[in-house]
Amino acid sequence: MVSIRYNTAMKTTLIYTYIERLSNLLKNEQRLRGTSYGLQPVQIEALHYLSICNRYSNTPKSVTEYLGQTKGTVSQSLKILEQKGFLSKHQNQADKRITHLMLTQKGIDTVDAIIPPPLFIETCKVLNEQEQIHISDNLNLLLKTLQKTQNMKSFGVCATCQYITADHDGDSFCTLTEEKLSPKDTTLICHEHSTEI
Numbered sequence: 438m439v440s441i442r443y444n445t446a447m448k449t450t451l452i453y454t455y456i457e458r459l460s461n462l463l464k465n466e467q468r469l470r471g472t473s474y475g476l477q478p479v480q481i482e483a484l485h486y487l488s489i490c491n492r493y494s495n496t497p498k499s500v501t502e503y504l505g506q507t508k509g510t511v512s513q514s515l516k517i518l519e520q521k522g523f524l525s526k527h528q529n530q531a532d533k534r535i536t537h538l539m540l541t542q543k544g545i546d547t548v549d550a551i552i553p554p555p556l557f558i559e560t561c562k563v564l565n566e567q568e569q570i571h572i573s574d575n576l577n578l579l580l581k582t583l584q585k586t587q588n589m590k591s592f593g594v595c596a597t598c599q600y601i602t603a604d605h606d607g608d609s610f611c612t613l614t615e616e617k618l619s620p621k622d623t624t625l626i627c628h629e630h631s632t633e634i
Contacts (some may be wrong), residue, residue, distance in 0.1 A: 452579075462556070463553075463554060463556070463557060464478060466554040466555075466556045466557070467481055467551065467552075467554055470550070470551045470554055471551060474547055474550075474551070475521065476523075476547075477514070479504065479506060479510060479511075479514050480514045480517060480518055480523075481551060481552070482504055483500050483504065483511065483514050483515060483518060484518065484523060484524070484540065484544055484547060484548050485548055485551075485552045486500055486503050486504065487500070487524065487538055487539075487540050487544070488540060488544075488545065488548045488552070489625060489626055490503075490592075490625055490626050490627070490628070491595060491622055491625040491626065491627045492537070492622070493614060493627055493628065493629060494592075494625075494626065494627050494628040494629075495537050495538045495539065496535060496536060496537060496538065497511060497512065497515055497536060497538065499628040500515065500538070502590060502628060503590075503592055503628070515538065518544070522541055522543050522544075523540065523541060523543055523544035523547060524538050524539060524540050524541060524544050525538075525539050525541055526538060526539075527539060590628060590630070591630045591631070591632065592626045592627070592628060592630055593626060593627070593630035593632070594623065594624055594625060594626055594627070594630070595609070595611065595618055595622055595623040595624070595625060595627055595630070596609075596623040596624065597630070597632065598611075598627065598629075598630045598631060598632070599631050599632055600612045600613040600614075600629070600631065601618065601623065604617060609622065609623050613629055614629075
């Protein structure tokens with residue numbers, strides 16, 4: 438049996454090729470499903486982000502940072518999503534300069550129908566639990582490494598953030614915002630997430 442040995446450059450190219458191919462297949466599926474809702478890929482990505490972010494991160498600025506798109510592209514996409522009834526805008530009560538974006542029931546139902554695409558769900562069903570954990574852990578490691586080496590925001594879940602602690606009642610508490618967090622809050626991603634001490 439011939440053993441193929443890959444050097445670092447070859448491994449890097451191979452990893453990139455796999456991820457690019459997976460990404461293209463999933464994006465094509467997402468694009469097809471989005472068409473039936475009258476949505477472009479960037480609009481689906483914005484809805485998906487808003488479905489998994491916390492109440493501190495549902496602003497146009499955070500959507501823009503997370504998607505890595507231009508401010509104009511995201512602004513136009515959010516305007517269309519609001520016009521079509523997928524989301525609504527709400528002014529922050531403490532700071533009127535901040536606008537929060539909330540998914541409507543139509544937006545929630547649409548995300549549930551599109552993300553993840555059926556193609557991906559069916560594929561994952563073929564993998565056993567250990568294989569899914571292994572893939573998830575390795576992709577998570579790759580993502581964290583990319584974000585750290587490029588000094589990018591992590592957008593991690595509150596439960597893994599350095600700012601989370603327990604208050605005197607044992608409830609989750611954010612030391613950055615100085616607010617109590619619900620159990621659901623701790624499972625959502627945040628633009629202020631940090632693991633640096």
